Amino acid sequence: MMEKLYEIQDIIRDVLGDETITINQQSTAADVGRWDSLANVQIILAIEDTFGVEFSLDEMTSFYCIGDIIRTIEQKTGER
Amino acid sequence: MHSMLSYPLDAPRIMRKRRTIRQELLERNTQMTDKRIAILGGSTTHDIREILELFILDQNIRPLFYESEYGQYWQDAMFGTDTLRAFKPDIIFIHTSNRNIMGYPDAASTAEDVEKLLQAQFQHFVTMWDKLQQEYHCPIIQNNFEYPYYRLRGNRDAVDVQGRVCFITRLNMLFAEYARDHENFFINDINYQSADYGLEKWSDPIAWYLYKYTLSLNAIPTLAFNVANIIKSIYGKNKKALALDLDNTLWGGIVGDDGVENLVLGQETSMGQAYTEFQEYLKSLQQQGVVLCILSKNEHENAIAGLNHPQMVLRPEDFVDIEANWDSKSRNLTRAAQKLSLLPESFVFVDDNPAEQEQIRQSLPETAVITARKVEEFVRHIDKGGYFEITYVSGDDLRRSEMYRENLKRVQLQESYADYGDYLRSLNMRAEIRPFADIYMARIAQLTNKTNQFNLTTKRFSQEEIEKMAGDDHYITLYGKLEDCFGDNGVVSVVIGKINGDEIDIILWLMSCRVLKREMEYAMMDEFVSRCKKTGLKKINGYYYPTLKNSMVKEFYGTIGFTKILEDETGNAKWFLNVENEYDKKNSNILVVG
Numbered sequence: 310m311m312e313k314l315y316e317i318q319d320i321i322r323d324v325l326g327d328e329t330i331t332i333n334q335q336s337t338a339a340d341v342g343r344w345d346s347l348a349n350v351q352i353i354l355a356i357e358d359t360f361g362v363e364f365s366l367d368e369m370t371s372f373y374c375i376g377d378i379i380r381t382i383e384q385k386t387g388e389r
Numbered sequence: 390m391h392s393m394l395s396y397p398l399d400a401p402r403i404m405r406k407r408r409t410i411r412q413e414l415l416e417r418n419t420q421m422t423d424k425r426i427a428i429l430g431g432s433t434t435h436d437i438r439e440i441l442e443l444f445i446l447d448q449n450i451r452p453l454f455y456e457s458e459y460g461q462y463w464q465d466a467m468f469g470t471d472t473l474r475a476f477k478p479d480i481i482f483i484h485t486s487n488r489n490i491m492g493y494p495d496a497a498s499t500a501e502d503v504e505k506l507l508q509a510q511f512q513h514f515v516t517m518w519d520k521l522q523q524e525y526h527c528p529i530i531q532n533n534f535e536y537p538y539y540r541l542r543g544n545r546d547a548v549d550v551q552g553r554v555c556f557i558t559r560l561n562m563l564f565a566e567y568a569r570d571h572e573n574f575f576i577n578d579i580n581y582q583s584a585d586y587g588l589e590k591w592s593d594p595i596a597w598y599l600y601k602y603t604l605s606l607n608a609i610p611t612l613a614f615n616v617a618n619i620i621k622s623i624y625g626k627n628k629k630a631l632a633l634d635l636d637n638t639l640w641g642g643i644v645g646d647d648g649v650e651n652l653v654l655g656q657e658t659s660m661g662q663a664y665t666e667f668q669e670y671l672k673s674l675q676q677q678g679v680v681l682c683i684l685s686k687n688e689h690e691n692a693i694a695g696l697n698h699p700q701m702v703l704r705p706e707d708f709v710d711i712e713a714n715w716d717s718k719s720r721n722l723t724r725a726a727q728k729l730s731l732l733p734e735s736f737v738f739v740d741d742n743p744a745e746q747e748q749i750r751q752s753l754p755e756t757a758v759i760t761a762r763k764v765e766e767f768v769r770h771i772d773k774g775g776y777f778e779i780t781y782v783s784g785d786d787l788r789r790s791e792m793y794r795e796n797l798k799r800v801q802l803q804e805s806y807a808d809y810g811d812y813l814r815s816l817n818m819r820a821e822i823r824p825f826a827d828i829y830m831a832r833i834a835q836l837t838n839k840t841n842q843f844n845l846t847t848k849r850f851s852q853e854e855i856e857k858m859a860g861d862d863h864y865i866t867l868y869g870k871l872e873d874c875f876g877d878n879g880v881v882s883v884v885i886g887k888i889n890g891d892e893i894d895i896i897l898w899l900m901s902c903r904v905l906k907r908e909m910e911y912a913m914m915d916e917f918v919s920r921c922k923k924t925g926l927k928k929i930n931g932y933y934y935p936t937l938k939n940s941m942v943k944e945f946y947g948t949i950g951f952t953k954i955l956e957d958e959t960g961n962a963k964w965f966l967n968v969e970n971e972y973d974k975k976n977s978n979i980l981v982v983g
Contacts, residue, residue: 323405323406323408323409324405324408326408347435347436350435350436350599350600350602351404351405351436351606354401354404354405354607355401355404355405358401358405358607365595366594366595366598366599369595369599370599
């Protein structure tokens with residue numbers, strides 16, 4: 310769980326070009342400066358590529374916080 | 390070239406690391422030209438813009454963008470916006486997709502209905518292109534259409550006029566016809582790109598429903614790379630030459646060890662076929678104006694013996710330069726470049742040996758290196774690298790190999806004369822020096838965009854700007870075309886002066902390096918001065934702006950009698966020549982026909 314959190318944090322730092330960003334399970338896009346809808350496209354894409362998963366339209370439209378994303382990845386990779 | 394931005398592309402990494410890549414590109418110590426690019430989109434274009442920027446920066450062009458609001462391509466083009474008008478684009482890039490086709494035939498449509506629909510759809514675009522051309526006078530890049538993602542009629546969709554596959558095919562043919570008839574209009578062939586990428590992967594419904602992208606996000610680098618290749622070609626930044634290894638690159642085996650008779654070539658074996666087909670591909674490139682050279686670690690006589698193998702497609706005379714010796718590849722490449730008056734950055738290097746690839750990459754970072762190591766991969770890598778993208782076809786391009794060969798003969802002749810003047814006279818040079826003429830506009834624009842060494846101001850102009858100045862009394866324009874006993878060099882020099890009262894500012898003076906030291910610059914000067922006198926001008930002002938590549942002309946104005954009046958700490962200099970005084974003609978070896 311934590312490993313995934315750090316990897317996602319890395320992705321967000323890469324995409325937003327800000328090494329000081331820290332996130333937790335409860336973080337939402339609104340908590341992270343500059344995580345707008347344009348950046349969201351890149352963040353989700355990089356998460357899919359990094360974890361080797363593909364989210365469905367339904368899943369993507371229901372993500373609320375980072376924890377939701379991690380739980381969905383774990384379901385898909387059979388870790389839960 | 391940035392290692393991540395050449396074929397094969399790692400799309401997910403480019404998408405994710407774009408900020409870092411951008412930073413790296415901006416930190417490179419290269420000279421950049423600014424270009425203003427208007428993106429008119431029929432769907433979301435944000436990521437396309439960001440990725441396109443990387444590929445364009447990699448060509449040493451710094452793009453400034455205008456981006457239309459979501460889906461507003463047609464409105465922006467037809468009715469304009471104040472921002473777009475003020476932006477004054479150098480290039481307009483229209484990004485649409487088959488989702489922008491507004492009407493398709495249905496099952497009940499007759500052939501006549503379909504024809505009407507097709508024309509209406511085509512005219513919708515033509516009206517827009519014509520309007521843009523009229524308003525902005527700049528190159529337009531417009532995509533054709535990818536095939537539909539489903540086929541209502543299955544395979545017959547490509548056959549029946551009611552089929553969407555058939556409809557898109559016909560529409561694409563109309564776009565192509567328009568492009569053939571319009572010089573400043575270029576097709577971004579997403580029909581091919583999507584097929585090549587895999588239509589199923591290209592079309593990502595989620596990217597459409599969530600973000601309104603008409604292609605999958607990971608396909609964006611492919612699209613951007615293709616568009617950047619067109620832009621690079623418009624600005625004359627194509628590669629010009631291929632530097633080829635011999636052993637295990639053009640043929641199988643090592644000629645020095647295995648002997649000519651044992652080289653793998655020809656139709657008898659699978660490997661032989663692969664080498665033969667690779668040579669056929671190179672031959673076709675050569676016919677299209679790409680110059681071929683050999684860089685081989687071999688005894689010269691062994692290399693020549695191999696090239697004379699009866700099953701070679703390429704013959705020794707197909708190569709304008711053959712460097713076969715034991716020097717390093719980079720040294721040989723530099724030597725070939727000097728002989729042909731090219732820069733190493735104009736070469737693409739092909740060698741099966743990764744150590745040689747690395748040696749070039751380290752010694753000559755501007756040279757493009759093909760990373761493939763196997764003969765069956767060479768064609769794909771060279772082809773998809775987009776090194777030789779054609780936008781304008783000038784007669785000179787097709788004759789390029791011949792011209793370089795003629796040039797080498799001149800060098801040989803020069804070596805046989807002790808006196809340089811005798812040599813020049815023996816060339817029987819004839820020059821045609823006249824104001825810009827319609828048939829040469831494309832070539833003149835091409836020269837202004839790709840000449841780096843003998844170029845006093847390095848100002849780049851579009852064909853549109855060139856044509857405008859040619860028709861304006863406030864300018865004196867001259868092109869110079871040079872012929873000699875070995876052949877026609879084509880248009881090789883361009884001068885533009887802008888009249889300012891009774892003075893004239895030379896805003897552009899350039900000459901192709903293939904006619905260096907032939908006194909062509911003197912002939913141009915004589916003609917320019919004589920036209921200035923006729924117009925009643927009193928003073929000619931010349932400017933030199935230093936770049937990384939034009940130090941050879943730093944003192945040029947001094948050598949033709951100008952006086953330096955200004956020079957700032959960065960080397961920008963202003964020179965002048967009084968033309969009220971008597972002027973002695975400088976050229977004595979070229980016969981000029983006005």
